[in-house]
Amino acid sequence: MEQILIIGDSGGIGAALREAFEARGAHVTGLSRSGDGFDVTYPGRAEAALESLQGPYDQIWIALGVLTGAAERPEKSLAELDAVEMVGVLAVNTVGPALVMKHAKRLLSRDGSARLVALSARVGSIGDNRAGGWYSYRASKAGLNQVLHTAAIELKRSHKQAVCVAMHPGTVATSFTSGFPSAPKVTSKEAAQNLIKVVEGLQPEDSGGFFDWRGHPVPW
Template structure:
């Protein structure tokens, strides 16, 4: 039976991922801050929770993240930068996934294919940035993209069949995005999860270290 680990499983996309995997007959392990006390920003919490898991997983999905932390909204201009708000973004959206990858080596098989996917965002693309704004969130997502790319290079030395990627789920209708949707089209979390599962199932080791959107198209760094 395929085993899947979902980190951030209580969120809109995370819970939809877990449900979709279970519907496919997979054994799903869910971890979240609200249900399990899993704090991705705390290295001791990451080490404790991941260290307590047995065996290896065919899919590990880091579905944690936030656009607004502690009431700090995305900046409209760099003039609005606040140190703590920016540090909070990096702690959750970049350092957290890096800690997971650092402690996940023993959860990934060395003798078969597996996928380690970190949810990123298109706004983290430097090459695709045309309008500015959202400095802290953009920068944190750009940082996690670098983390994924670097980790993929290192993982390939010991886990030759593991595919490590950053994924953009598209605009998803969740409490995470509710205030910022405006007139932008959005999909339900269930549809986003199915889209990304299809992308993950189609990846090969040659795709490791890259950044893909919900349709399987490569996103520029």
């Protein structure tokens, strides 16, 4: 039976990923803050939960993410930057996934083409940034992309056929995007199906890349 690990399986996309994998008969293990207290802002607690996992998993999906910390919306200008807010966003969006990847070598299957996927965002692309603003969120996703790319290089040495990628899911209709009514959105179910289709079509030579829900590369 296919073994899947989803970090953040209670969120909109995470829950939809779980549903999609279970529908095809996979066994899914999930960790989330609301489901079982898995909170990456408490690193010791998160590490203990990750260390308790046995594996190996055929696929590991990291669906952690916050748009803001305590702020009502992302920053529009440098004048709005707040150190505590920025650190809080980085803790969840960059450090959190990094803590999961720390355990990937042990938890990820070495048989066949295993997958390690982190949900990123196009606004984390430096090359695609034309609008500015959103400093903390952009920086946190750019940081995530760098950690993921570096982890892919290391994993290649022990997991020859593994695919380790960052994915932009598009704008998904969840509480996360409720404040952006003008943006075209897809349902969580559609987003999960799109992501799975793209990820499972990637090859080992794609490992370390950044792709969107259509399978198109996203510039760093």
